[in-house]
Amino acid sequence: MKKMPLRTRVLTRVLTGAVAAAALGAGTFGAMSxxxxxxxxxxxxAVTADTADRNLQQTxxxxxxxxxxxxxxxxxxxxxxxxxxxxxxxxxxxxTVVTLRGDGSGPQAYxxxxxxxxxxxxxxxxxxxxxGRLAQAPNxxxxxxxxxxxxxxxxxxxxxxxxxxxxxxxxSGDLDEKFARAGVAALAK
Numbered sequence: 676m677k678k679m680p681l682r683t684r685v686l687t688r689v690l691t692g693a694v695a696a697a698a699l700g701a702g703t704f705g706a707m708s709x710x711x712x713x714x715x716x717x718x719x720x721a722v723t724a725d726t727a728d729r730n731l732q733q734t735x736x737x738x739x740x741x742x743x744x745x746x747x748x749x750x751x752x753x754x755x756x757x758x759x760x761x762x763x764x765x766x767x768x769x770x771t772v773v774t775l776r777g778d779g780s781g782p783q784a785y786x787x788x789x790x791x792x793x794x795x796x797x798x799x800x801x802x803x804x805x806x807g808r809l810a811q812a813p814n815x816x817x818x819x820x821x822x823x824x825x826x827x828x829x830x831x832x833x834x835x836x837x838x839x840x841x842x843x844x845x846x847s848g849d850l851d852e853k854f855a856r857a858g859v860a861a862l863a864k
Contacts, residue, residue, distance in 0.1 A: 734767060737830065737838045741862060742772040745830070748861030749842055750775050753854045760844035760854060763788040765796055767837050769820065777844070784844035791827030791851070792841030793820050799836040802827035803852050826851030828859050 737745070742764040753760040754777065761776040761784035771792075776785050791802050798805055803825035809815055816823055822841075825848025830838035840858040842851040 735832050735835075735837045736766050737764070737772065737862075739772060742766075742838065745838075745840055745858035745862050746773045746775045749840060749854045749858030750777050752857035753777060753842065753845065753850075756850070758845040758850060758854070759784075760842050760851065761785045761788040762854070762858065763792045763841045764858070765789065765792040765839045765841075767796060769793045769796060769839075772838070780844040787822055787824070787843035788826070788841040790820060790822035790841065791824065791843060791855075792839035793827075794822055794839070795827030795829045795841065795855075796836045796839030797821065799829050799831065801825070801829070801852060801856075802841075803848060806848075824848050824851075826855060828852060828855040830859050830862060 746762045746764050749762045750760065753762075759777050759779035759781070761774065761780045763774045763785070764772045766772050771789055774785060774789065794802050794805060802823060805815070806823045806825060809823055815821070824843075826843055826845075827839055827841040829836045830840060840855045842854040842858075845851045845854065
């Protein structure tokens, strides 16, 4: 091994010691960081937007409590007339918010109620009215997720649809729609 000058040997030892101290410090810091609880992150600043911006649109949605109230009112109206039905409430986008399946309702009632509710909100009209449109446009029935039978009613705010209520299982669509309208009426109370 080649002998290094004293100055080089001292500098090498100092550097080696510094590297070792840095490594030891990093290891200690890492161990402390891993065992210490991290402080809670500060909440992100709220993004504000100009509501007059023509690129933004505000929408209205029913709460789960309101959707449940409407569904319960529709089911209660059916039960008063000894009808075994299912009730569905969907939001403006057609997503199911609440479904209630009454005692003794048929296996098809659940899905039919959802489709009627979806159809009512999508076209912002009672499904009994929409069923009449099939004569002029029979292909409407081919749209996925829809059911053009009476029993669906839209929930509107300022004439804009915010939800749909569908009822299925009564012997006639007229009865289904009567019960759906009872659900809509419950929201006005």
